[in-house]
Amino acid sequence: MYINALLLNGCFAVYCISVVLYIAHACLRWPRLHQLALGTVLLAFGCQSLSLGLRWFAAGYLPVTNLFSTLFFFSWALAATYVYFELRYRLACAGLFVMVLNLILLHIALPRDPSPPALIPMLDTPLFTLHIVFSFLGYALFTMAFSLAVLYLIQGKTSALPLPSRSMLQQLNEEAIFLGFCFFTLSLIFGSYWAYIAWGYYFSWNIKALWSSLIWLYFAGMCHAKFIRNWQGTGYAWLSILGFAFVLFTYLGIGLLMKSSHPLA
Amino acid sequence: MFRQLWKFCCSAKTTIILTSATTLIAIFGSAQIMHNPRLFNTMDSKPLLEWWHAYLPQANYYSLWIPLCSALILLLGLNTLCCFIDWSCHLSSRWKTAGEYLIHFGFILVVIAYACGSIYGMRSSNNSIGEGEVIAIPSQSGYFLRLNSFKPQMAPSGRPIDMLSNVTLLKGDHELKTTTIRFNHPLTHDDLIILAGSYSQQAIGFRCSLNRQLVELKQGSTHLLPSGSRTIGHYAILLF
DSSP: HHHHHHHHHHHHHHHHHHHHHHHHHHHOOOOHHHHHHHHHHHHHHHHHHHHHHHHHHSSSSSSSSSSHHHHHHHHHHHHHHHHHHHHHHHOOHHHHHHHHHHHHHHHHHHHSSSSSOOOGGOOSSSSHHHHHHHHHHHHHHHHHHHHHHHHHBBBTTTTSSOOOOOOHHHHHHHHHHHHHHHHHHHHHHHHHHHHHHHHHSOOOOOOHHHHHHHHHHHHHHHHHHHHTTTSSSHHHHHHHHHHHHHHHHHIHHHHHOOOSTTOOO | OOHHHHHHHOOHHHEEEHHHHHHHHHHHHHHHHHHHHHTTTTGSSSOOHHHHHHHHHGGGGGGHHHHHHHHHHHHHHHHHHHHHHHHHTTTHGGGGGGGHHHHHHHHHHHHHHHHHHHHHHOOOOOOOTTTTTTEHHHHHHTEEEEEEEEEEEEOTTSSSEEEEEEEEEEEEEEEEEEEEEEEEEEETTEEEEEEEOOOOHHHHHHHEEEETTEEEEETTTTOOOOOTBBOOOOOOOOOE
């Protein structure tokens, strides 16, 4: 318990240091600072993964059943997504925006009770774990696409940040959307099958399920727009931002503002 | 003419228009669900077409988005099917996009399955059954369900968290399957899926004090009173 608290606060502190290093890199543009920032992100991600693993082991199931644990898992998925893009494409200062989003998620999560509640039998199935994991990976990639779209829009208008080229930001945005769409499709497949064995039907007419289908349709439309019509550029970036608004509403808005019979609302 | 029509049916532009229209209508629909929970909370209780017929008189324009949304999704399914057929006809030159078209095929199957389920499917709820009782399964001629035993599972707080029901599915007198159903473990037989929805308690008698002696009385039971008194006859079941 003590180790877990230490890891949770430790990863938050190290993410804070990485943000400071990214800001320093943006101002001073020393390559060594970027390497240090990446190193701290990897260290924080390692602490976060270890914390998640310990919590998983202690609870006996993937702890994603309350707001703290879903925010924490969302933050972990976002960090994993960022590490993938950073190691593969070297995003440099583009990472600053994602890391700030990650810090916001952790900042909201940390004051909440981290102890996982007892698992109710309804959620005691591997389908629930698969549904959640792919869902949050999809959310994280859509968040990544959102931050890349914002950077795409401000690239060229400011020289204060050493950002990747517009064409690279555009390519990464499209990749994030496509990967997010694939993961979200898997999440819906597992979620539907779980609904079938738990309630006897694949689709429930509750607001969360409806909005999840909307997100799928929306990003399916975006994938068609890109891969078949080759629509890209500023309009596509704005669509990514709107898509993220849908994601945010589905994840947090429905649970906090509305009543839904979805088990995870 | 036919070529142009086919091109329109396969077009990604049609897909984008249909997905955009469906998204907008579903957003409107979700607002209706939120503002009319009494009407829309019943949607899962029946297949879509049956629900719409049952609730149409009281639904008014609140539910018009449902057939509109369904029609758009059917058109989207048709558009995807045309696209898939067009791809299959040019498979030798387009085999590299097989992954994407696998998603197309999956979507077509989902739309067909949901449409069939909404038209020909059957859902029945509120079928009460007591321990040891047998009930006929609605709309499934010749099929019966027997509840052998029932045990609710309670959380430490006393809240019920699961229902363990040992049931037997019968076809006539022939036992097809016996299993214990609980959350995520339904009884399935071909297309039939049986789940426990809820449970309640029913009093089968009562206890009372007669001449300072605690007596349990059930329907049909008798109790001899001290000399000079009568035998108590039948009792009605008391429901709480």
